[in-house]
Amino acid sequence: MLSRGDAAMHRLPIRCVSRRKPERENTSNLDATRGAAGFLLRLRPTRKTRMNYNWNWRIFWQESPNGVETYLDLLISGLQWTIFVAICSWIIALTIGSFIGVMRTTKSRFWNVFGQAYVELFRNIPLLVQMFLWYFVVPELLPSAIGTWIKQLPNSSAYTAILCLGLFTSARIAEQVRAGIQSLPSGQRMASLALGLTSRQSYRHILLPIAYRIMLPPLTSEFLNNFKNTSVTFAIGVMELMAQTRSMSEFSFQVFEALTAATILYLTVNLIVVMIARQLERKLAVPGFMTSH
């Protein structure tokens, strides 16, 4: 438990920066000027100061150290973990966040204070520190039997990451939900109560359905934040995209290819999410409640 998987990664940067492969200098320079990123080379001011980084875009189809998969397979499996963690934590975040957000719009003083304390707690501690708390500290504070059981779970770091990320994002969603409900005209709540709905029914059938639609744009950006935040989970050893990118650059020394691939993958998912969100917005728009697109 205490021997974290990133001991190796601390060594990496020093090696990668100064690494040169003289025996492949000639061919790879050709590669580089042809490749998509060859523009960096063509920018060079003089012949003397050429970039002596060896571009090798074919690295993705080469076998990775595990002997079975190519580097591309590794990155794809990382992306799958990223998406898995993002979606699971999003479900937790949306559920808890909605409850906390609703709490803060009720009249009960106790639930208001509780909701506020919850939000402040999760908002004011950096995500990485929260990760460490859940991963290293919480199992120690639990009764030792449970703590050991958690540590021995397969993929325990992924479950920890999902829980941590879910709670972290839930605090932010709670604020969105609160703002969404409070932005509704107060007549909505009054009318629903006047019609004889209970408080719970008016939230369930009147307030929340409209509030969620109003919140769709901020919720989309929270989802993207959540998706980006999954990259922090590699600090506790989840083998998601960032971790696979690191291990690829560590094993193959092709740092910039790995980073480029990761960048493209993150961008692609971002773009897809934004497009889906736009479709959703158009579908769910309530006439008169939002500026139509």
Added chain:
Amino acid sequence: MFTDFDFNVIYRSLGYLFLDGMVFTLTLTVMSTISGVILGTLLTMMRIGRLPFLPAISACYVNFVRSLPLVLVIFWFYFLVPWIGQWVTGASRPVSVGPFLSAFITFTMFEAAYFAEIVRAGIQSIPKGQPAAGYALGLNYWQVMGHIVLPQAFRNVLPVLLTQTIVLFQDTTLVYVLSVTDFLGAADKVAHRDHRLVEMYIFVAIIYFAISYIASYSVKRLQSRIAIVR
């Protein structure tokens, strides 16, 4: 539950934690905020200006950076900065830069995208009549920007800018991935040296919570004060 805690480890390492770690964290936060706001303002002026191509370049940069995770950007710059240094200075090998400079450049470039959006919101909150009146009085572009638009824009978005600074302060923990001795990094090193992870991480969480909470509370106070004056 707390019986086998060793709080002594915190006392022993206080000097290291705060003088090495916290000073690094705060310096990085303050310096990247200042340069990030400056760069962000320039990006915004590019974006709302009338010059060809610049608005598109600025928009692309901002959207591109905002859709990437900070950790990835940290790695990009960590590996890229030496090569850029080599290219700029014409050295024969990649220039080795310290972790602070690398982190500083990263956070400046990354947060500039976020600050740019905030500053843009501020500038858009200024009625069009204000710069128009400035031009009518014979001021030039820089005078209108410097004396009329930007001061009001910054005042309008000051609370948001400060909130983003608190986010930046929390984000600086991510330099951990470069094994830099920021506040978290220092605590982490002590924790692993003395096998006192529980105490150290809880202590770090409390300190971060206290600073962020006090800071965001002050921002709230400031916000209401500005609102009253207006």
